[in-house]
Amino acid sequence: MIAAMLACVDKGEEVILFEPFYENYAPDAILSDAKPIHVPLYQANDHWYFDEHELRSAFNKNTKAIIICNPNNPTGKVFTRSEMEFIAELCQEFDALCFTDEIYEHIIYNDDGVQREHICMATLDGMKDRTVVVNSLSKTYSVTGWRVGYVIAPADITNAIRKVHDFLTVGAPNCLQHAGAHAMQLPDSYYQQLQAEYQRKRDFIVPxxxxxxxxxxYPEGAYYVMTDISDFGFNDDFEFTKFLIREIGVAVVPGSSFYQHKNLGKQQVRLCFCKKDETLQEAANRLQKLKQLH
Known part of the structure; x- marks a missing residue:
């Protein structure tokens, strides 16, 4: 993502982010000499959404790009087709790029007859030449330590990204690239099993x-749960996080780390369930101690 932004964004331009956001996005914009513009995601009726008027108001003549993480980290939101089409219309109207982080594309859940789908922005009308798809082997193939990823974009953009990337990391180890290319040839059954396994873990830990x-x-995708901790009586997310580690033995991420406006996350924490079954069961056992707090 940082290579793509350094290659595409100029000083003084603006990059729109949905908030809460993966922690790297705003620093990536700042390192690119751009100004991050934050548009809030709201939660209601167990669903995260954005206000179309607020998003439209964020676009202007200085807007260079918008970043979309779909499925979203940390909320687990999966953007609907209508939401993606609305964003696509704004990108075309204001001549903006769309950086799409699609690292969780194969981890999407279905609930009560709701069949969710991952929509690649580049496939929508008018978006092929203004979408920069950023992806990785990390989540789909459980090799987060390899740090192997890829970008799909028009040739002029990928040429610029290659030049920047060469000075950032030179390149990933050759053997890992070959292993990744092999992994990407796995049959559809692999991805179906991956989705089913994470859905089972999700359906265990959320209750x-x-x-x-x-x-x-229940998150719609990815493998995180963004939670509200207001019933536990703590002043903020860091205080609660430290309590969980010291007294309960469970580690979480403070919610405010995903916000520019830190106060919005002071009563939230993010949990991750991409763990072995025995680890999740032990976490469930330890969390029972929290019942005495309310």
Whole structure:
């Protein structure tokens, strides 16, 4: 992502981010001499959404790009087709690029007959030449330590990204690139099994969280749960995070780390369930101690 932004964004231009956001996006914009513009995601009825008027108001003549993480980290939101089409219309109207982080594209859940789909922005009308797809082997193939990723974009953009990337990391180890190319030839059954396995883990841990006092929705994708901790009586997310580590033995990420406006995340924490079953069960056992707090 940072290579793509350094290659495409000039000093003084603006990059729109949905908030809460993956922690690297705003620093990536700043390192590119751009100004990050934050548009809030709201939660209601167990669903995260954005206000179309607020998003439109964020676009202007200085807008260079918008970043979309779909499925979203940290909320687990999967953007609908209508939402993606609305964003596409704005990108075309204001001549903006769309950076899409699609690292969780194969981790999308279905609930009560709702069949969700991952929509690549580049496939929408008018977006092929203004979409920069950023992806990685990390989540789909469980090789986060390899740090192997790729970008799909028009040739003039990828040429610029290659020049920047060469001075950032030179290149990933050759053997890991070959291994990644082999992994990407796995049959559809692999991705179906991956989705089913994470959905099973999600469906185990979310009821546990709800039962001990967290307020949260079932994520639509990715493998995180963004939770509300207001019922536990702590002043902020860092205080609660330290308590969980020291007294309960469970580690979480403070919610404010995903916000530019830190106060919005002071009563939230993010949990991750891409763990072994025995680890999730042990976490569930330890979290039972929280029942005494409310």
């Amino acid at each position: 546990v969280l709800k039962s001990v006092g967290f307020k949260c929705a």
